[in-house]
Amino acid sequence: MIKKCLFPAAGYGTRFLPATKSMPKEMMPVVNKPLIEYGVDEAIQAGMTNMCIVSGRGKHSLMDHFDKNYELEHQIEGTSKEPLLDDVRGLINSASYTFIRQSEMKGLGHAILTGRDLVGNEPFAVVLADDLCINPESGVLEQMVNLFKQFRCSIVAVEEVPEDQAHKYGVISGSKISEDLYRVEDMVEKPEPGTAPSNLAIIGRYILTPDIFDILEHTEPGKGGEIQITDALLEQAKSGCVIAYRFKGKRFDCGSVDGFIEATNYCYENVYNK
Numbered sequence: 001m002i003k004k005c006l007f008p009a010a011g012y013g014t015r016f017l018p019a020t021k022s023m024p025k026e027m028m029p030v031v032n033k034p035l036i037e038y039g040v041d042e043a044i045q046a047g048m049t050n051m052c053i054v055s056g057r058g059k060h061s062l063m064d065h066f067d068k069n070y071e072l073e074h075q076i077e078g079t080s081k082e083p084l085l086d087d088v089r090g091l092i093n094s095a096s097y098t099f100i101r102q103s104e105m106k107g108l109g110h111a112i113l114t115g116r117d118l119v120g121n122e123p124f125a126v127v128l129a130d131d132l133c134i135n136p137e138s139g140v141l142e143q144m145v146n147l148f149k150q151f152r153c154s155i156v157a158v159e160e161v162p163e164d165q166a167h168k169y170g171v172i173s174g175s176k177i178s179e180d181l182y183r184v185e186d187m188v189e190k191p192e193p194g195t196a197p198s199n200l201a202i203i204g205r206y207i208l209t210p211d212i213f214d215i216l217e218h219t220e221p222g223k224g225g226e227i228q229i230t231d232a233l234l235e236q237a238k239s240g241c242v243i244a245y246r247f248k249g250k251r252f253d254c255g256s257v258d259g260f261i262e263a264t265n266y267c268y269e270n271v272y273n274k
């Protein structure tokens, strides 16, 4: 049903300098796997087959990671080390990878709009690889795809956050449909302290209907002077429907050093095959 997954991956990753000076932040390894690979795993598990990556200058290693490395393959073929490549070989064989370069950094909304030619006119998922989500039974994207079958409109994943953290996120408010579902009525990108409309923060998983592209075309720069997906989604919510879903699973903010370390410890204990 939803075949394409967009990965905005052009950002500089300044919080991880100097590590990210010449290495894309999406390639930072959580234990032995680059961040973006966790996102691709989740998309494939949700039935997606086209990974559309919005990349930027100096990010060639993202392309190389999802391609064959003949020299390495040749060197380890038939040795005890060959199984170490199984995972990434599986990913390469299960999906196509297309890339487009975002030449100017004008915000998440602009990054998504840059991916328009890769996505075309169909509903698609968006993964912000910084947010590492883990739920062994069913990944967050799979949960959202199942909801999409029911609602057929854009869906954002949300999580309850403490009041003093709300300023870091897009925050929604809306009417409750059921235990974990809300119909979005308001949405604010990074609200000033004390002004958040609720404690439900958007995390980096979206399903978007393609009319979002036309909205993004005329979305004016918002918070921080950037084109915000939150503003475009609010317009969609006002003229149609946007659902917020309190997902099942754990989420780590790997865009922060603390979250990255937490994710590393968690994955080492629970995900990594020791």
Ligand code: G1P
Pocket: 108, 128, 131, 168, 169, 170, 171, 189, 190, 201, 202, 203, 204, 228, 229, 230, 255
């Ligand atoms: C982006 C979005 C924000 C969302 C967050 C989730 O912000 O603009 O609405 O809550 O991702 O990680 P960023 O973290 O890129 O500043």
